[in-house]
Amino acid sequence: MAVQKSTDSSSLAEVIDRILDKGIVIDAYARVSVVGIELITVEARVVVASVDTWLRYAEAVGLLRDEVEEEGLGGRLAEDSQSNERSQLSI
Amino acid sequence: MSEETGVYIFCGIQSEQETDFGTVQFEGEERNIFTLHYEDAAMVAAEVPMKIYHPNKENLMVHQQVISNVMQIEDTVIPISFGNVFHSDADVIKLLENLYPQFKELFPQIKGKIEVGLKVIGKKDWLENEIHKQPNVREKKQTVDQKSRDAGYFDRIELGEMAQQFFQSIQHDVKSSIHEPLTKLAESERENELIGEKMLLNAAYLIDRDQEDAFDEKVNEAHEQWKDKVDFKYTGPWPAYNFINIHLKVEEGS
Numbered sequence: 571m572a573v574q575k576s577t578d579s580s581s582l583a584e585v586i587d588r589i590l591d592k593g594i595v596i597d598a599y600a601r602v603s604v605v606g607i608e609l610i611t612v613e614a615r616v617v618v619a620s621v622d623t624w625l626r627y628a629e630a631v632g633l634l635r636d637e638v639e640e641e642g643l644g645g646r647l648a649e650d651s652q653s654n655e656r657s658q659l660s661i
Numbered sequence: 662m663s664e665e666t667g668v669y670i671f672c673g674i675q676s677e678q679e680t681d682f683g684t685v686q687f688e689g690e691e692r693n694i695f696t697l698h699y700e701d702a703a704m705v706a707a708e709v710p711m712k713i714y715h716p717n718k719e720n721l722m723v724h725q726q727v728i729s730n731v732m733q734i735e736d737t738v739i740p741i742s743f744g745n746v747f748h749s750d751a752d753v754i755k756l757l758e759n760l761y762p763q764f765k766e767l768f769p770q771i772k773g774k775i776e777v778g779l780k781v782i783g784k785k786d787w788l789e790n791e792i793h794k795q796p797n798v799r800e801k802k803q804t805v806d807q808k809s810r811d812a813g814y815f816d817r818i819e820l821g822e823m824a825q826q827f828f829q830s831i832q833h834d835v836k837s838s839i840h841e842p843l844t845k846l847a848e849s850e851r852e853n854e855l856i857g858e859k860m861l862l863n864a865a866y867l868i869d870r871d872q873e874d875a876f877d878e879k880v881n882e883a884h885e886q887w888k889d890k891v892d893f894k895y896t897g898p899w900p901a902y903n904f905i906n907i908h909l910k911v912e913e914g915s
Contacts, residue, residue, distance in 0.1 A: 571881045572888070575777055575895040577729055582718055584778055584896045585725045587853075590716060592902035593740030594673070594760070596909045 667711035667746040668697075668753050671727045672900060673739035673760070675768045676703045680734070685727050688720070694727060697750055699757040702764045704741075705731050706753060714744045728900055736870070737772045739764060740900035756909075763907055773870050774848060776904065777897030779880065781835050781862035787890045788859065791827070798823050828858060835861040835891070839883045846876050851903045861891060865903035873898070 577585070669687075674696070682694035685707060692707040705727065714720050724743050732738050747753045757764075792798055801820045805813045832855075840862055844850045847866040855863050868876050884893050 571877060573877075573881050573884045573893050573895050575877065575880075575897045577725060577896060577899060581894075581896045582721070584894070585721050586716070587778075588899060588902040589721060589724055589740070589743040591742060593742050593900070593905050594907045594909065595742045596745045 665711040666708050667748055668706050668750055669709045669714070669746050670741050670753060671705045671707070671724060672731060672741050673757070673764055674703050674705060674731065674735045675701055675737035675764075675772070676735065677701050682727070682731055682734070685723055687723055688714075694730075697753050697757065699754055699761055700765075702757055702761055702768075704753050704757050706750075709746060711746060711748070714746065716743055720744075732775070732898065732900060737768050738900040739767060739771065739905060740902050760907070767905060771867075771901050771904070774867050774901060775870055775873065775898035776865055776867055776901045777876065777895065778865050778899065778903075779839075779843070779862065779896075780860060780864075780894040781839060781887070782892045782894065783831065783859045783861050784889075784891060785859065788831075791831070792824060795823070795827065798827070828861075832861050835887075839887065840864055842883070843876065843879055846872050846879055849904055853903070865899075867901055867904050 671694070676696065677698065677700075678696075679698065680696050680703075682696075682705060684691045684693055686692075687707065687709055690709075692709060694705060694707050696703040697706055707727075721743060728738065728740060747756065798820070801816060801823060805816045805820055807813075808816060840850075840852075843864075843866060847868050849867040851865045853863040853865065855861070866876070880893065880895055887893075
């Protein structure tokens with residue numbers, strides 16, 4: 571086939587596009603001060619759903635922009651924010 | 662200080678079985694990749710020095726490579742963003758325990774599914790040719806060329822507006838001719854923001870592994886039809902990054 575998909579290093583931009591602020595994202599602050607934390611506030615906004623029953627939740631706010639070395643990643647900020655389920659727990 | 666170790670997490674999976682995913686070369690050191698469990702959920706993790714990992718090319722690719730390897734074996738993978746290191750196994754298990762209600766809901770929805778990405782980018786030559794075919798654009802361009810820079814100010818703005826409309830109409834064509842047929846084969850789809858003017862489509866699709874070949878074929882059919890006009894950037898298989906969005910905030914205990 572003429573067009574073959576891949577996830578190798580030739581698609582670094584695609585990797586960056588995904589792994590910095592999609593999936594399960596943990597706040598920048600957490601990464602710095604993860605040692606000795608006692609409280610986690612979980613702000614779970616979402617999930618997958620099928621086309622017809624799509625649960626539409628908010629897009630996480632862009633994270634870690636200052637640590638991103640590559641350029642041209644900005645612009646993805648919070649969209650429609652709704653339904654924040656918050657729970658507190660101890661570690 | 663450099664002696665302190667932490668637990669780096671790559672992704673979540675649905676599994677009750679402790680699994681050894683081999684080793685990974687992380688910042689020059691070989692690290693074992695193992696699983697930490699709660700109920701039927703597990704975190705894929707590695708023990709690493711406790712520090713901040715910078716999102717440089719090498720580190721990012723390691724993260725992605727581990728997830729790709731896990732996806733070869735596991736069919737229910739929940740991606741975790743780059744750079745998360747926890748203090749201990751117990752902390753990770755605690756995190757997993759608290760994420761479990763969401764994992765439980767997610768597992769059946771992403772089981773056996775993968776994400777693929779498609780960006781469609783217009784070829785410069787084709788775009789230029791196309792826009793010059795439009796009579797109103799040609800006419801306006803002539804007006805602009807005849808006037809001095811200052812006098813033609815508003816004409817240039819109008820010309821810009823025409824160009825924008827032109828791009829919107831092409832985006833629309835791409836959507837109905839490429840995106841919509843692909844959507845029919847997908848469980849779900851998501852359109853991301855276009856990056857730059859020449860990008861005409863930036864989409865992610867969640868597809869069943871059984872549909873992967875059919876989807877590849879459909880992408881190629883569309884490419885065959887559009888290849889003189891646009892470039893395709895087709896990527897995957899990814900875990901469902903664009904379809905899972907869980908945002909955690911960690912606060913320091915008082």
